Amino acid sequence: MSANGTQAVDRAAALIALVVQADEPISFTTLVDEAGLAKSTTSRLLAALERAHLLERDAGGAYVAGPLFALYAARHDPWREIGRLARPTLQRVADDTGETVHLAIPRGDTVVQVAQVDTRYVLGTRDWMGVEVPPHTSAQGKVLYAFDALPLPEGELDTPAERSLRTLAELERDLAKARRNGYAVTRDELEPGLSAVAAPVRGRDGNVIAALGVSGPSARIATESDQIGRLLVEQADSLSALLRRRTLKEGAA
Template identity: 35%
Template sequence: MPEGALATAWHLPVDSSDAVATTLYGRSSLPVIRARESKSAPVGVVGKVLRILEALDASPTGLQLREISQQTSLNKSTAYRFVAHLESEGYLFRDDAGAYVVGPKLARLGAGIAYHATLRNISRPVLTQLAKETTETVNLAVLDGHDVLYLEVLESLHSFRMASQPGMHRPPNCTALGKVLLAFLPSEQREEILPMLTFERATPHTIPNLARFRKELARVVQQSLAMDDQETDLGARCVAAPVLDESGKVAAAISVSGPITRMSRDRIQAFALATKKAARTISARLRHSN
């Protein structure tokens, strides 16, 4: 079933890291006496910045400026000067509630888990709005090796709905999310993954071989959209679109999934347009935070 299992009241079983910032200081061309004065200044600045980053690392959901000031013993004006600069450089991100969280640039200097948390923070308001508009289950996913890893799942409130959970893994060849993630990968990375796919047929609609799958990926790139039309489970459909980072590379994919009774062929275009619009919004937020 696309992006999750069709459910009434049950769910499928479910299958922060340190960020490092390095600051480089060039040699000063000022007279020796001035250089001696400035020699200790960067140390104090770095210490204050590290205190801020350590406080945020211990609070994955983010901190308000007042909380940063309290936890680092910096006055609010000093704390604001540092966090505002870190935000402008993409190392911090301010969420809709005004809390500062680790941004994509800084997360990339750490482990993937931190970057996943950043993706969730940036995407969640948009995913919430998409779920309200479509009333269906909304998903955020990335590639984990050659599998699709679900990072965020906002389930539909319908009693008959798609049910997935964060942490779930699925094969990419029969899911709309997986098709998008593979289609927008750099070609050399995609060619490393494609030979690993087994193309086990979950339903009569599952793509059976690599040749047909390559044609499907070409269509996905052309349309910036993928569909799972009962390819994982009978009775369910899903549409997915790519989230692109500042370099134009695929950072994640989002999808809307539901039963074919509600995601009918005459309504699928509306779901597709809403999903693509949300993906573009998240992409813009991701680029802006960088």
């Protein structure tokens, strides 16, 4: 990173980042240590940031994100923001696999897509944002079932394709496998020729809140499902790390 006449702003920004990323009240002294600045400098900068409503002190005098952050959060849907944060991750997966990549979240007892990056192949999946399919026919749905992010279906399962899972027992077996592998797969279970792989994304408190998935023609996906699965788990974990509160240390994007 360059340092061209913005030392003060850079330092102030670093303080903000520490507070926001940690997402729990941080004491003055901790900030001094963590940022490696002189006490006096830190004090002045923090005072300025507080005046600007970028930071705030809680009852105990520790620093937390200020009203400007609250204002932003009050005005914006968290799910859309998760999608926004996930974009670079999706893009990385898209670049690596060349396939269409999605991020999906549970809503009620169904699954909705909140972000998508398209394939570079001509034969790709279409725009799935907002389209609803029976969760047990999609890899993302299976992930959300498997990790308790979505209540299991009751009664008869829809069977839109010949290879769709037909019974709850079959589904349960598949979910157990997903839990073992860390990722879920569907092959020709929604449409013949369409396959998908997905891995779980965990939220602040550690439980699964979303599924990161890749979908495309079985010819390309199904044969590589293991490799794609591992990639997805890795990337989903790094996204989870972003959403989890940061304990220490840094790492840019």
